[in-house]
Structures are given as structure tokens and as C-alpha cells.
Amino acid sequence: DAGVIQSPRHEVTEMGQEVTLRCKPISGHNSLFWYRQTMMRGLELLIYFNNNVPIDDSGMPEDRFSAKMPNASFSTLKIQPSEPRDSAVYFCASSPTAHEQYFGPGTRLTVT
């Protein structure tokens, strides 16, 4: 299996622009997680889906952030409008059981 796939790997955008991050989970995994990692705050869970349904979005920082999972093989995390404080590495992870998680390579987002 190719593992969790994320795109783009790097994104540089200007403040106010819309940013869309994409994730393809490991085939057969029914849970998907979005995380954000910064030096200051470490690894933070933003939202997780089970069987394509959002279960817990309490970590989503503001209404500017939204996530969707239209089917079992694809999810997006959107930030609109983006701000410099959103600069971070965003990881997607998938799991067959909602316990052990397998991370994608991450998307490094820089908002100028």
C-alpha cells in the first residue's frame, strides 16, 4: 500500500487566500484524522472522521477552517481566509480502528 497520501507537500500563499489541503487515506481504513503541528503548540487534533462522518471537530480553531470527507478515499481541509498564524505542518492520518494511526507526509503551509 502507498500509505496516506497528502497534497500539496508545500503551499505558500498570501494572507486572505483560500487554501485547500487534500488527503487520501490508506485503503480499508475507516477513520481519518487531521492534525496541525507547530513548534509552539505541538501536534493538535483538528477533526476526525469515522466512516466519512465527522465525529469530533472541537479542535477546529475557527470558522475559517472546514473539513469534508465526501467518500472513503478522499478528504479535504480548507482554510478561508488564511492568516499568517495558520502557518504550520498539517498532517492527515488514517486508522483501521480509530486507535493506532498512520500519518501522511504532511503539508507545510506558509501564509505570508
Add this chain to the structure above:
Amino acid sequence: QKEVEQNSGPLSVPEGAIASLNCTYSDRGSQSFFWYRQYSGKSPELIMSIYSNGDKEDGRFTAQLNKASQYVSLLIRDSQPSDSATYLCAVRGNDMRFGAGTRLTVKP
């Protein structure tokens, strides 16, 4: 109080020594415990999971869990320079919480 606490380090050990990484958690209802290794600039990689009290061994790695003390640890025997990384403790109760990580350096 942080929900999952780890010593931030850095922890430095000589090659061949045992590295001991510790983690405490606050949610007594937590059921699953994990150790992830993260190399600089890379994503976290699952290296150990443990679900019941006691020790679990996998090669050079041993995870130890004590639910009464709310404590989980990772021992790395015969440490190698390639073990140099940040080790993240993760605890699952109602949701998954990660510690801030302990940076380990193994010196040749």
C-alpha cells in the same frame, strides 16, 4: 495541567546504552497508549502500542504501562545514532492526545 506530559529533553545517551522515555497522562479512562517516532522534518511513525498493564517488547523497544500510576514508558535498548529523533507519547480516551515529545540524541 497538560493531559499528556513528557519530559521535553533533550535526552542524550551514548551509543549502546538504554534510553528511557517517560509519559504521564491525566485521563484515567484512557484505553490505548502509543509511542511515535518523528525524525526532523518527517511525519510521526508508529513504533509501539500497548493496551494492558505490564511490558510489551518488540525488538529493541519495550513499552511499559501502569494504569494505576497513569504512567507509560518506552525503553530503547542498545541505542543507535539512528534512534535520534523526537518521541511522541499518545493516549486515547475519548479522543487522541499527544504529548509534546521528548527529543532523544544518541551519540556515537
